[in-house]
Amino acid sequence: MSQLETAMAIMMKTFDTYAGKEGKKDTLTKGEVKTLLEKELPALFKAAKNPAEMDKIIKDLDFNGDAEVDFTEFVVLVAAMTCAAHDRPKK
Template structure:
């Protein structure tokens, strides 16, 4: 997780945070398909706003870890649903 964060953080500025663009690139490359639909993009956008606790429009490592946990929970819930 640390390696992934560090790989994308700082490509547009501060090496200790992810900008919105860096976060989008990270998601597209590391979690392909997660931003597939407009609904998912809107949900991701809202999640990023919610995670940006200090309001600097960037995601620091602590905020990123919360994001990873939230995405993991959403994925688990989706895969745990019974298949029809």
């Protein structure tokens, strides 16, 4: 596989690793999102100064308002984080 195909496969596997432990197998509950962020994006999690900020991040991920984060919503988070990292000042 190419590097991009590998990255896509890792994204899918990461989502599937956390999804379904508490709720539906194809979505993330609030608790599953929190665990995923703590383990897979620790810098983002640490940047949130208090639990209310993390709750807002999780709520904002739920675009359709169903109280769950589906794969599409997860991909939007990863894309946004990737764009933010790519736009950082060059050294």
